[in-house]
Amino acid sequence: MSTPVRSLLGSVGLLISVTAVISVLSLVSTVRFQVADDFDVRKATEVIAHVSPVDTDAPQPVGAADEGILPVQGTTFPAQSAERVRALSGVRHAGVFSDSYGQSLLVSTSILPDSAAPTAPPVMVAGPGLFEAAEVNVHGTEFRTELGSADIAYLGASAAQTLGISEETLSNESRYIFVSGKPLLIAGVVHGSGRLPQLGGAVIVPAETALKHFGPPQDGASMLVTVAPGAAANVAEAMPTAVFPTTPDALRVTPPSETEANRRSVDSLLVNLGIGVAALASVIGAASIAITGTIGVSARTGELGLRRAIGGRPRDLLKQILFESALLGVAAGLIGTILGTAIVLLVSLVQGWVPVVSPLHIIVVPMAAIVVSALAGFIPAWRAGRIQPAAALRN
Amino acid sequence: MSFNDIVFGRLSSDSRTAADQAAALLRAESITLTYDGVTPVHALTDIDLTVGYGERIALIGPSGAGKSSLLNVLGLLEVPSAGEYWVDGQPTASASEKTRAQLRSSTFGFIFQAFHLLDRRSVLENVKLGLFFTEVPQREWNDRAAQALESVGLTHRMHTPARLLSGGERQRAAIARAVVHSPSVLMADEPTGNLDSRNSARVLELLAALHRDGGAQVIVTHDEDVAAQMDRAIVVFDGAVRCEPAH
Ligand SMILES: Nc1ncnc2c1ncn2[C@@H]1O[C@H](COP(=O)(O)OP(=O)(O)OP(=O)(O)O)[C@@H](O)[C@H]1O
Ligand SMILES: [Mg+2]
Numbered sequence: 151m152s153t154p155v156r157s158l159l160g161s162v163g164l165l166i167s168v169t170a171v172i173s174v175l176s177l178v179s180t181v182r183f184q185v186a187d188d189f190d191v192r193k194a195t196e197v198i199a200h201v202s203p204v205d206t207d208a209p210q211p212v213g214a215a216d217e218g219i220l221p222v223q224g225t226t227f228p229a230q231s232a233e234r235v236r237a238l239s240g241v242r243h244a245g246v247f248s249d250s251y252g253q254s255l256l257v258s259t260s261i262l263p264d265s266a267a268p269t270a271p272p273v274m275v276a277g278p279g280l281f282e283a284a285e286v287n288v289h290g291t292e293f294r295t296e297l298g299s300a301d302i303a304y305l306g307a308s309a310a311q312t313l314g315i316s317e318e319t320l321s322n323e324s325r326y327i328f329v330s331g332k333p334l335l336i337a338g339v340v341h342g343s344g345r346l347p348q349l350g351g352a353v354i355v356p357a358e359t360a361l362k363h364f365g366p367p368q369d370g371a372s373m374l375v376t377v378a379p380g381a382a383a384n385v386a387e388a389m390p391t392a393v394f395p396t397t398p399d400a401l402r403v404t405p406p407s408e409t410e411a412n413r414r415s416v417d418s419l420l421v422n423l424g425i426g427v428a429a430l431a432s433v434i435g436a437a438s439i440a441i442t443g444t445i446g447v448s449a450r451t452g453e454l455g456l457r458r459a460i461g462g463r464p465r466d467l468l469k470q471i472l473f474e475s476a477l478l479g480v481a482a483g484l485i486g487t488i489l490g491t492a493i494v495l496l497v498s499l500v501q502g503w504v505p506v507v508s509p510l511h512i513i514v515v516p517m518a519a520i521v522v523s524a525l526a527g528f529i530p531a532w533r534a535g536r537i538q539p540a541a542a543l544r545n
Numbered sequence: 546m547s548f549n550d551i552v553f554g555r556l557s558s559d560s561r562t563a564a565d566q567a568a569a570l571l572r573a574e575s576i577t578l579t580y581d582g583v584t585p586v587h588a589l590t591d592i593d594l595t596v597g598y599g600e601r602i603a604l605i606g607p608s609g610a611g612k613s614s615l616l617n618v619l620g621l622l623e624v625p626s627a628g629e630y631w632v633d634g635q636p637t638a639s640a641s642e643k644t645r646a647q648l649r650s651s652t653f654g655f656i657f658q659a660f661h662l663l664d665r666r667s668v669l670e671n672v673k674l675g676l677f678f679t680e681v682p683q684r685e686w687n688d689r690a691a692q693a694l695e696s697v698g699l700t701h702r703m704h705t706p707a708r709l710l711s712g713g714e715r716q717r718a719a720i721a722r723a724v725v726h727s728p729s730v731l732m733a734d735e736p737t738g739n740l741d742s743r744n745s746a747r748v749l750e751l752l753a754a755l756h757r758d759g760g761a762q763v764i765v766t767h768d769e770d771v772a773a774q775m776d777r778a779i780v781v782f783d784g785a786v787r788c789e790p791a792h
Binding site for chain 2: 154452453455456457458459460461462463464466538539540543544
């Protein structure tokens, strides 16, 4: 077999490896991108916990009263639980809410209770931090206060519309909303569906205000927690003890979305697949370069011996073979990258995917091919350096 | 005519002086070459030899006598196991491979029985290879190679791939490569061994012409006629110089 044909075969091994690495890595990115695309990022960064009202017939856990299981903020969450949850690592915002008052409270824009519209919006209660957690915008009036215990209320944007109260009116005059006959100053309008779309259609009463006037919500309360990406599982695990240090079972945490877990396992599978293929390809590429290079050196013993005879040092031969190996790496790296990218584009076209080809791969993989082939070239190069000119030139 | 006739015929006409000896181009003293192996081969034993500037020497002797081994030692392709060898007054036996490689490229030109051309390269490129490790600046390579090819009559084949050449042409291309850097001494191991008589004659003519331009030649040959053309013939027998003239 002639030398160029052999070298070509050697680089074909590396070329196929490069093609495989580029196409697998890019397909992995592409598939990961599709999965991520289908997947609601919002859901992956939130945790919702529920506390049901204390069942007074059930045996009370020892020390429960000290820990404040009894309603404090108008919900069944202990005081300061949102703060404690906020202190967990990965948590961005946390706020208590409850919509369990439902229609049981009469909402009216007039002091006269019988003027209540049949379509009156329901009442929701919101603890400190809920608006931030729900990612809504509050357009407040100058009377706007924090979600404390003042006699105020906020209107969801569509609730405001239903009640015929515009923001313009609010900025010009103080308006009250009557909840079960209790006048609450309208402190602002809540915009955006955010993470709790039901806020838009509700009259939102601060949790403490609600507790003061209407008692605890009948069906318990929930806490909305937003977390950093990837932190949901840890936060969900840590929350019960943060809220109820001695009776963590009292908190029911909605586990982080199933999709998230699936995505993670698919993701790590794909990443491992990519790493595996890259490692295997490096070994195969290196072996093919080393083997064909070594065969090439023994086939070219005469030429290499001649180079020694005309003044080439062992080091010159070593450099020559290393250079040739690296050159094969360049060729294989470039062609393989082009082929691999073409495969990704083709597969994406057929599958209807958005192809994701990372520029990093396009740069790093051919570089790696050059490095691998140069390193593999050390084996034939070392052999070339050991060629004895006299023996090589013997007929 | 026997080998002995040649040798002793030349003996009487040997007129070199001690001063010539001191200024010898190549001087070997008590050279021994042993090939290591399961059974070590003593290819050369205790060889003394000098080659003067511009001198033409034939190495003759039966097959397996050690002619090629001696040529390889003289051409710095093989390191002697014992003894000392001077090239242009410089001791080489314990010189570094770098020094030896440098001396090879500056002092020697090699012609082999098997030509050793790079088949896929053009004739010109093959000849230029002879300058690859020399100090000749690269911009002069083309001119030097073209000149060398002209001197062997291969100008018209300059751009032909070496594999397309005939045997005689191949050896002439190899000679051009061996002399392209104007070496002080041309080493040839049976340069006509693979050629027919017509091509052999042409190669010998070339060698003679090159010698007229200056430069020593050490030529291993089986051919008595070739040996007869040399200044001196040295008979190698069983790893020793049989008939080196006494001084
Ligand atoms: N690399 C080697 N290893 C072991 N033995 C060797 C080696 N090279 C040569 N020999 C042996 O050394 C001896 C001299 O060989 P050399 O090639 O110098 O002979 P020669 O005179 O050139 O013979 P020929 O005329 O056949 O070319 C022979 O016995 C040969 O077998
Ligand atoms: Mg020989």
